[in-house]
Amino acid sequence: MNTFICYDRCSTCKKAEDFLKAHNVPFEKRPIKEKNPSAKEIHEMKERSGLPLKRFFNTSGQLYKSMELKDKLPNMSEEEQEALLATDGMLVKRPIFLYGEKVLVGFKEKEWLEALGI
Template sequence: MKFICYSKCTTCQKAKKWLDDRGISYELRDIKENNPSESELREWYNNSGLPIKRFFNTSGLLYKSMELKNKLPNMTDDEQIKLLASDGMLVKRPILVDGGNVLVGFKEKEYEELFK
């Protein structure tokens, strides 16, 4: 299982604590140091069943400064995946990848459901 996060992100810290408190082991990966590749993002997107927009960190400074709210609707999924792969700070986090299961962001209910 991979846990992709940004150490300064409070949501990531909450998710990490949730996993640690339950003794769930994972491979920790810092999204800023080791940005997801296009192929990883494509695989996670396909496995997640989520719209591609859910993979964007819409509250991030980079997202806002690039005015992506207006640009994304005119981009293909492939173009959006390439954009996400260009900078880890564009990617919503944390991302938890456990085989074919992919959780984006941290919602305690989703984590509980995955680890029943």
Template sequence: MKYLFLEYPKCGTCRNAKKWLDEHKVSYEDRHIIDQNPSVEELTEWIERSQLPLKNFFNTSGLVYKAMQLKDKLPSMSEKEQIELLASDGKLIKRPLLVSENQVLVGFKVAEWEESVK
């Protein structure tokens, strides 16, 4: 199975996830989440496929998230507005993302990846 791996190379968690993928000989296409930010269409599809709440896709520990005070603003925004916001800046998206045709993993949790990545 081929995966799309979205990462920010300066992110330690992304580097750990990439190392894990390489060690487990997982085939993937690498994509820089800032240089090639996901589109509204991609995010909409991935959020639906993941079956996770939209809020899980936000990088809540990120500087941009904090600077924009999104903790207070997101609850009053529509889902469409939130996805458009995510699509506007890759630094707002929790990373890494590992996308396949039937699943989307958000963040790097070894146990989850070991169970899900074949």
């Protein structure tokens, strides 16, 4: 089953959810605040997506800014960054869509259309 990891109060997540429903893409919804990905899951998503770990950080979020992560991340190992992402769902870029062996991070309609073959 496809997994849609999201935050209900996020307008981008809502757009992505509406997109999936409109295109009849089946998914199981997972609220990121209640069920944040573990460090191991973050690592696996990074590997599957081929994206740099930085793309998994919610760089526009208040928590990211208040923790001054822009300056701290370059000095952290990937393991430390994965562990940090696992501490709070609000640090993680969303939505995340897991389908087959692929992972989409953030919602860009054109990207999702291409990736899902719609």
